[in-house]
Amino acid sequence: MSEFKPSTAYWAETHEIENQSYPLENYNLYLSDTALTEAVKREGGYWDTEDLTALGQDLGSAEWIELGHQANQNKPELHTHDRYGRRKDEVNFHPAYHRFMQKSIEHGLHSSPWTDPKPGAHVARAAKSYMMSQDEAGHGCPITMTMAAIPALKHQPELYEQWAPKIMAREYDFRNVSHEEKNGLTIGMAMTEKQGGSDVRRNSTRAVPVGEGGPGQAYELVGHKYFVSAPMCDAFLVLAQAPGGLSCFLLPRWRPDGSKNPLQIQRLKNKMGNVSNASSETELRGALAWMVGEEGRGVPTIIDMVAMTRFDCMVGSSASMRQGLAQVLHHCAQREAFGDRLIEKPLMQNVLADLAIESEAALMLSMRMARSLDNQQDEHEQLLMRIGTAVGKYWICKRTPGHAYEAMECIGGSGVMEESIFPRLYREAPVNAIWEGSGNVQCLDMIRAIQRTPGSLDAFMQEVGKVQGKDARLDAFVESLQADFADLSTLEYRARRVVEKMALALQGSLLLQFGDAAVAEGFCASRLTADNAGWVYGTLPEGVDCKAIIDRAMPKL
Structure with missing residues (x-):
């Protein structure tokens, strides 16, 4: 019997790589959107x-x-x-x-x-x-x-x-040196403590005046902060209990004499997401700080900062949706399954179009609030921003985790692998919903806006009503929303559902005013009627032009 000699042609290659999408890269993030x-x-x-x-x-x-x-x-x-x-x-x-x-x-x-x-x-x-x-x-x-x-x-x-001047300078200097030695500075925030969380009035950190005390004067702060984000910032806005009540302070990392200010980092938070950014627990051991604003008015002083950070949470969550959407559209346009490209399969089209509608609605609401920020001299825009930020922050950030998961599922098993961007998007997705005021805090802020800022609800309804008569589904939805405010005695209990409806009404109105016709129709058909509103993505009713929506959302390479 002759000796068996296997062919070496089969030793090196086991298969040919085919039907795999190429990375989405080397394109213009702006012009392609x-x-x-x-x-x-x-x-x-x-x-x-x-x-x-x-x-x-x-x-x-x-x-x-x-x-x-x-x-x-x-x-x-x-x-x-x-x-x-x-x-x-x-x-x-x-x-x-x-x-x-x-x-x-x-x-x-x-x-x-x-x-x-x-x-x-x-x-x-x-x-x-x-x-x-x-x-x-x-x-x-x-x-x-x-x-x-x-x-x-x-x-x-x-x-x-x-x-x-140094805060606004376009120069980044990450050295661990005094702010006096830098031309550009970054600012952090230290508000929450273990015992209070969002209830900052329970803060126990004490502020002791160095001299006479009062606005602009020096204090020494003693206490702890459970969440200090970006601890390498050059200074922090901090809430602490002064003799006259909870007050706001500017606390630099270095004292004027060049010594380290005793804001001491105990540990970094081991976060599930947002891992590139450091968040920390700190002890303040007589840290030198200067009072900002009136004594006892710390929350009203720092709320201007919080309003801006909440707006950026809306933008960041909208961005996460867009990144996930762009990735899955790019993938499904290349990947074949069961005889056709995934993007040509009717059920996948339903999912992709639904994800695209959510992404565009989030962006539209965020950019509308950006216009309000640009026009704060206008009373209507000021009032709309006051209530619209709470509504938008709640809804957009709440919708992002489900959007990230559904996009990951479109990719399949490869989307779960750490080489993919999707695990990062998925871990990042809940962060904005929790930070800068969780969902309940945003709902309470909406109620506070109605109670303390007369005209804010009227401004919101006026904005929503700009397309009255254009779509019967939105008209009926808005009428139902108005009825929700008839009895304010139970509004807190119902607040999540009310804020959700406010967000949907505003998104629908904006899409009908300014948006693409197919996207607006898909939104109204799927989100403003009880019969068609689904718990998961991919439940668009018949008649929605999924292909047009997908073509519009596809990243243009």
Whole structure:
């Protein structure tokens, strides 16, 4: 019998790789997004097209997409002491994180509406944040807080004059040195404590005046903060109990004499998402700080900052939806199953179109609020912003986790793998719903707006009513919403459902006013009637032009 000799042709290759999609990269994040470019033009930010286009080209490149992965694969590391035992409280970040911080600051995401407050400034800045978050969401936390600190600091003019120029400068300096040695600064926030969480009036941190005390004066703070985001910021807005009640303070990481201010980091939070950004627990051991605003008025002082950070939560969650949607559309346009491309399968079209409707509705509401921010001298816009931010923050952030999951399912098993962006999107998805005021807090804020800001509900209903008579489904939905406010005695109990309806009514109105006809029809048919509203995506009723919606949402390469 002759010796068996297997052919070497079969040793190296087991199969040919086929029917796998190629990565979505090297495209323009701005120009490829029809809904975004239309929103920027419509809401007043079109003058910034050149910068938006340049940023979109960078962020769509393979290089910046990879930097986003690197920033999230390498968590920040805390070093409380140097090798000689001296306290340094330093958090080290991966270089990719610093690249994103520098990019955002160079494009003015931390300050442009304040340094160049032209019409559409908030719209243009929101569009840039929307794109930056699609690549890397975590660094947006210190960028947002730095941006939001300016309105709060204006409550104390002398502190504003001292700090604002460096805060608004387009220079990023991550060195662990005094703010006196830097040309550009970032600002964080330290509000919550273990025993209170969102109920900041239970804060126990004490503020003891160094001298006479009062607005603009120095205090020493003693206590703890359970969540201090971005602990390498150069200063923080902090809530503490002064002799006259809960007050707001500006607390730098370094004292004027060049010594370390005793804001001491105990540990970094081990978060399920938002991992590129450091969040920490800290002890304040006589940390020097200056009172911002009136004593005992800490919450009203810092609420200007919170309003801005909540708006950015809306933008960030909308961005997450867009990133997930773009990925699945790109994949399904290439992948074949059961004889056709996935994007041609009727049931998959239903899912993809539903995801696209949700994404565009979220973007439209966010950009409408950006226009309100740009027009705060107008009473209607001021009132609409007051109530619309709470409504939008609640609904958009609530919808994002389900959107991320459904998009992941469109990819299949590969979407669960860590090499994919989807595990990051999925872990990130709940963050904005919880931070800067959870869902219940937003609902209570809506009620507070109605009670304490006369005219806010009327402004909201006026905005929703701009398309009255254009669609019978929206008309009936709005009529039902108005009835929900007939009896305010049980409004808190019903608040989640009411806020949900407010968000849907406003999104529907905006889509009918300004949106694509197919998207508006799909939204009204699927979200404003009890018969068709589904608990999961992919339940659009018959008659919706899914192909037109998908074609509109497809990233243009």
